Amino acid sequence: MTSSKIERAALEPMATLTSEEKEANALHPDLLLVEKVKAGDLSAFEQLMRQYDRQIFRIALHITQNREDAEDIVQDTFFKAFQKVNQFQGNSKFYTWLVRIAVNESLMRLRKRRSQKTVSMDDEIQTEEGSIPRDFADWMPNPEQNYNRAELADILRKTIQGLPPGFRTVFALRDIDGLSTEETAQALGLSVPAVKSRLLRARLQLRERLSRYFRVATGEHAQ
Amino acid sequence: MNCTEFLANLADYFDAKTAATLRSELAQHMDGCNHCHVTVNTTRQIIEIYRNNELYELPDSIRTQLHQAVLTKCAELKDNKKKTKA
Numbered sequence: 282m283t284s285s286k287i288e289r290a291a292l293e294p295m296a297t298l299t300s301e302e303k304e305a306n307a308l309h310p311d312l313l314l315v316e317k318v319k320a321g322d323l324s325a326f327e328q329l330m331r332q333y334d335r336q337i338f339r340i341a342l343h344i345t346q347n348r349e350d351a352e353d354i355v356q357d358t359f360f361k362a363f364q365k366v367n368q369f370q371g372n373s374k375f376y377t378w379l380v381r382i383a384v385n386e387s388l389m390r391l392r393k394r395r396s397q398k399t400v401s402m403d404d405e406i407q408t409e410e411g412s413i414p415r416d417f418a419d420w421m422p423n424p425e426q427n428y429n430r431a432e433l434a435d436i437l438r439k440t441i442q443g444l445p446p447g448f449r450t451v452f453a454l455r456d457i458d459g460l461s462t463e464e465t466a467q468a469l470g471l472s473v474p475a476v477k478s479r480l481l482r483a484r485l486q487l488r489e490r491l492s493r494y495f496r497v498a499t500g501e502h503a504q
Numbered sequence: 505m506n507c508t509e510f511l512a513n514l515a516d517y518f519d520a521k522t523a524a525t526l527r528s529e530l531a532q533h534m535d536g537c538n539h540c541h542v543t544v545n546t547t548r549q550i551i552e553i554y555r556n557n558e559l560y561e562l563p564d565s566i567r568t569q570l571h572q573a574v575l576t577k578c579a580e581l582k583d584n585k586k587k588t589k590a
Contacts, residue, residue, distance in 0.1 A: 360574050419545065484551075
């Protein structure tokens with residue numbers, strides 16, 4: 282989906298929740314805060330910001346890979362959410378709605394940085410070829426223990442940054458942020474099968490790339 | 505079940521969303537296929553490692569600045585709306 286499509290879709294009501302999900306959403310504490318924000322309560326809005334700013338920053342940074350851009354996106358996302366809060370009808374979780382805005386803002390920012398080149402969640406997504414892993418080496422039981430915190434963070438960052446934006450965003454939302462497959466699909470304006478396919482390929486690509494650091498040592502681990 | 509079919513169902517397998525019969529087929533395939541067994545184990549490790557390590561921290565000082573900037577803009581917007589109504 283292109284960023285403009287996501288932009289249009291981001292603020293549209295979503296009616297994809299099941300009746301059980303709608304019931305759970307109706308009881309979600311965010312909804313009370315959102316109602317207060319709709320009545321003009323800035324402290325309620327600040328509470329929502331405190332709750333979700335870190336996640337929005339992380340998602341923006343995963344997409345743009347630029348810290349300054351990600352900070353701007355946090356600002357723009359929350360301001361846009363405040364401007365458009367009356368359009369939020371509770372058909373999705375407030376956080377999922379917020380993520381849709383943040384993804385759209387991030388894609389627009391990427392497009393600007395790439396000299397107006399169109400940027401979408403489909404960028405650099407290749408065919409199904411290569412889905413089957415080539416590297417079958419098993420990993421050490423706790424491979425992360427072989428690195429100090431800074432080394433490990435560097436490896437993880439470099440590795441995820443090497444994925445195409447469409448893959449790393451799905452992985453970040455689904456596996457790091459813990460959104461469900463359906464919520465990830467809603468947030469990105471993708472179908473559930475598309476999310477599953479990208480998630481699989483993101484995980485397999487990460488696996489191949491991380492294997493050089495984490496595989497069972499035959500001598501010493503590769504650098 | 506072959507490896508491609510196994511991988512196609514991997515996301516649901518991790519979500520524990522697969523029906524009992526399919527889950528049993530997946531388990532059976534994994535028992536006889538070291539490649540898929542390793543893929544499942546290492547994928548599980550990837551998810552855990554990424555979840556347990558915060559890669560992009562947002563320092564409190566920056567958070568405070570961001571909150572203030574957003575709230576200032578929101579307050580201005582609210583005031584402008586009030587003025588327009590009046």
